Amino acid sequence: MTKTIPIVDAAQLQSSAYHHTPGHPDPVLSQVGKGTPTGEYLRRYWHPIALASEVTDRPQMVRLLGEDLVLFRDKSGRPGLLYPRCMHRGTSLFYGHVEEEGIRCCYHGWLFAVDGQCLNQPCEPEGGLRRDAARQPWYPVEERYGLVFAYMGPPEKKPVLPRYDILEDLEEGEFIEIIGGGFAGYADHVDEPHVPYHWLQNWENIMDPYHVYVLHSTFSGIQFAENFKILPRVDFEAVDGGVIYRAWRDLDEGKKLERVNSALFPNVSAIPMIDLSPGQGRWIGWHVAVDDQHFRGFFAARTRKPGNFAPFKMHNGKSWKELSEQEKQDYPGDFEAQYGQGRVTLHGEEHLATSDRGIALLRRQMKQQIAIVQQGGDPAGVHFNEAEALVRIRSGNFYTTSDTPEPSAA
Template sequence: MTTASESELLTRVGPGTPMGNMMREYWIPALLSSELKADAPPTRLMLLGEKLIAFRDSDGRIGILDHRCPHRCASLFFGRNEEKGLRCTYHGWKFDVDGNCLDQPNVPAHQAFPERVKAKAYRATERYGIVWAYMGQRAEPPPLPCFEAVMIADEAERNQFCVQRECNWLQGLEGDIDTSHFSFLHMGAMTPDKVDPTSTGRYALINPAPEYHVADTDWGTMYAAYRPAEEQSTYWRVAHFMFPFWTIPPDGAFTDHVIARAWVPMDDTHTMFFHVSWKKNTPGLRKLKDGSQIPGATIGNKFLPNDTSWLGRWRLAANTSNDYMIDRDAQQLDNYSGIDGIHLQDQALTESMGGIVDHTFEHLAVSDLMITRTRRRILQATRAAAEGIAPPGVDNPETFQGARGGDFVSANTIGWLQAYSDEMRASKNPTGTLRIAAE
């Protein structure tokens, strides 16, 4: 059981917290590149409990600053993004993307001191459609992440989107490393005779209670849920947790399943979910045997219009205020949850736990082995980081390239790590990155 003190350590991410400090050692996805236009108004950005503003200057460079002007603490959200900097509209002080003060127009020239004033600024960069922030204390930031899903250079081949979730980052993330809920929340109204007979995902309906192998890895943790398949073979669903808040879910054919998800804490009770994947992925079980879509198994999300509030980005139209548009009639017929959409089904259930779930109320089972192992791994790394030990993969992110998720069938004479390594070697890699097979 996760104790109250462990839960506090796992879920609190603000400045000065052990978890927040550990996460700040990594580059963090902050926004989609498409959210910032040159010389456009700044955007409010809530990240790890800090109120920030983000903007793109005249040269296309990105600034991520504390929203408070260091003069009188008026919010720079109301600033003018102009001529390679952001000008506070209270007294006209101007700052560049690095926080340097460029101008103090309300101070006589002979008494100005711009060289002694600096706005709090975080390192920012962008690559392949994502704006990254480094919020740690290092003079030189660590290398950027380089696992498959974030290295797809061709915009036409990558799928990226964000969704805000109104709950703690950990309960959102744990939904991605919990394999057995697939057979219920998403597919509970289906039986094997109803679905696409060519999909390996049908084995999850034949046997909804898999057994597990779980292990610590250099990048975090991994599991392989396994069930009997055809004669002398085993059906595997493999997924990963990667520090500090990434997952690689199992729902898709392993051979081309290039995907990752970041569960980035906005604050303790709000999370920004970043999805990145290869468009040529073969999706998991989605079709009935006649080729039509399984009821409720849609993928797309419908959003409310973004607004300029601290929590105003990427909110779903179906949400707690309308019970996620649950259809109770459909729930009794062919949609187990009554909620339309794979992501929305997950969102409804993880948000229903509350802003931060009371972990002392849980009764975990063998089906939660990956969750308990991952919590332990995170706790160990967080405590070690507090003692000055670099968190996993910060300085050598290439080790994360050993992680790939998905499902496959192999001969049951092969051990799980060997089966995983064989699939890694046989799989497609669209990114040009080196992949390291587990041994």
């Protein structure tokens, strides 16, 4: 005989999935294309687009903020990022050949420098009498920390490419190790060049210290460090250029751990060491929007020895790629939790709670910056002279005694 679940009250009736209307992504938070509020805001900053070592004299197609572009390095060593359709008659510069001075379109040989300037039109009289006026659409690129950064916003608003104090003034024996294309430290997470969900789902996770207590300390086993099993007291704070949290944990023998983590506009993270080793954080991450449904992570670590980005060992010493689908279900990690939200999460279905106040604050602050851009202002973290463009990172794991007072921990 079939058993039915007895209906006890009206609230239970209403919670039937039959009555559920699917929610929608927040249109402001979810779109990165040109002309959209977040798209225009993101275009006011520099974004890493590739590892410097990936940019060679073989042209490649890249996607950033929903735009497809051709990226190459001319034979003089300068990186270039051009609109791919040749301004002459539209052939893709992906099929162009790179020369000393730029890239030459395969169809009729127009040669473009990395700043789009047409240098030669071989089928035209005298190599193109009007070539000086011909300019392929282009974006500025700069190299730093072993990464190639692109600026895709209004040229008159181009800021200085920022520096991060923890990646500067390297001492003898130190170097910067970088990774790109993977999913944070899970470098082997996806076979696709881009991680298949919305960039914000990955970036805002930085301001979610509570998931470490559950996801990374129970579901995935002790993934990072034993002491993440302790539920922290957390204080979130809007700071100039982003949002930080301070999470306190009482440890054995009267010791206390203060973990400070930073999310900086528009998509930067400075995550303290995840093994809870003491001291200032040494990583900078960029959670770059490829389009509305994909992102690419880039990370740079100040270090004395390589191997900072070796794939995590997840379960039974296996890396994520080596896990079966069933093992991923049994021991889910960040990818499962964030991809599980969907390609673009349905913000309208969320029920933010006390532990989400970091997420709520980050989104609020981000929307404030978007509004500033819409009103013609400059968003936080954008600077136009070198002296101001040094970002001070507060992140770290700081060990004190339990007598050390905590400010306003909630």
